[in-house]
Amino acid sequence: VIIGGGLIGLESAEALVNIGLRVTIVELMEHIAPTLLDKDIAMLVENHLKEKGVNLLTSTRVTRILTKNGIVSGVDVGKEIPADIVITAVGVRPNVDLAVKAGLEIGETGAIKVNEYLQTSDKYIYAGGDCVENVDLITGKKVFVPLGSIANKHGRVIGNNITGSKDRFPGVLNTTIFKVFDFTVARTGLTEKRARELGYNAYSVATPGPDRAHYYPGAKYIRLKVIVDRDTGKILGAQGAGLGVIDKRIDVLITAIHAGFTIDQISNLDLAYAPPYSAALDVVITAANTARNKRDGLVEGITVSEAKEKLEKEDVVILDVRAENEFKQKRIESDKVIHIPILELRDRINEIPRDKEIIIICQLGLRSYIASRILKGNGFKNVKIIDGGFAFWFD
Ligand SMILES: Cc1cc2nc3c(=O)[nH]c(=O)nc-3n(C[C@H](O)[C@H](O)[C@H](O)COP(=O)(O)OP(=O)(O)OC[C@H]3O[C@@H](n4cnc5c(N)ncnc54)[C@H](O)[C@@H]3O)c2cc1C
Structure with missing residues (x-):
């Protein structure tokens, strides 16, 4: 256990x-x-x-x-x-015994309080690593993030400062990456939940995609979630999970956060592309474009959890626009589901009730987006898509 x-x-x-x-x-x-x-x-x-x-x-x-x-x-x-x-394995606490005995100030997180030069409240004593608190670069608040990546950077900053040069440690994004069996899981910045709690006007996109050209041998799918500040267009956080290469996607987004890039700037980043390494439009670019579409009101998305709740409690229609073979393989078992493959949608549009909320699902989100545009163009008012489609569905 x-x-x-x-x-x-x-x-x-x-x-x-x-x-x-x-x-x-x-x-x-x-x-x-x-x-x-x-x-x-x-x-x-x-x-x-x-x-x-x-x-x-x-x-x-x-x-x-x-x-x-x-x-x-x-x-x-x-x-x-x-x-x-x-x-x-229920978490760690900073060991501040020695600091307390030395009379150093302890910060609000319970770790040693340091300034940007990693000086403690005694200017002749520096501290770094797991025993100190850091500044969250997004919120500006003090956080306790005990990681080796951070401790090593602290070491250099302290080394520079005690040998006569002036070096600063600006702060952290709480970036974490770990391996769970065949999955890589990586994250940075705020979760959507935390961003909302802190009062950000946050929304998110869920973007599944291959880690290299989908036809290239060995291509594996990853799922990327990006949290965006609607007021500034900047990234608040990102999380990815899947069998494919995720670290470089998270690292691009981390760099974008540090640089203060907006989703519009990210969508045209000149990222490296050849089929063995990424898709022509990398998942990061697709996520930024999806975020722009949402911001601009071209599409309204809900999460899988929200869709499940609506399916259970509300009189909605789930419109599955995947092909026949995909529908046969896996589908949502409910009499609220209507299956119309995307290529037949324009001809069969009258089969869809106009007085109900329509929630569209496909495999990855692209066909749902197209279907949503078709329905809206035909006068449907209450249309949403399930972000990330079946790639994000869980039972
Ligand atoms: C299982 C595990 C997996 C991890 N994986 C990752 C990872 O993948 N990526 C990542 O970034 N981080 C990871 N970490 C976190 C990372 O190990 C720590 O953040 C990092 O080691 C902190 O470095 P540090 O020098 O501050 O502290 P430590 O590495 O803990 O070193 C502090 C040393 O000081 C000694 N010490 C304490 N008190 C005294 C004293 N009074 N006098 C003399 N010596 C003293 C301790 O015995 C210890 O050897 C992991 C941690 C664990 C436990």
């Missing part, structure tokens, strides 16, 4: 499954990696964990570690889950 579905818990799960152990992850919150990922990306990772045989218990609290004859025997989550090994 692993207590905690954060990145250490997830990496541990993979390691243990790979040596043949049966693993259960117990996570307190609604989904894994709750502070790092939004639900729509986390659910894709959860599906992958389940495919790999990991037993996942979310919204579940461990109240006790159980022992028999002085040996660990399981955990109590309201019922007993037997286990030979229990690993706790």
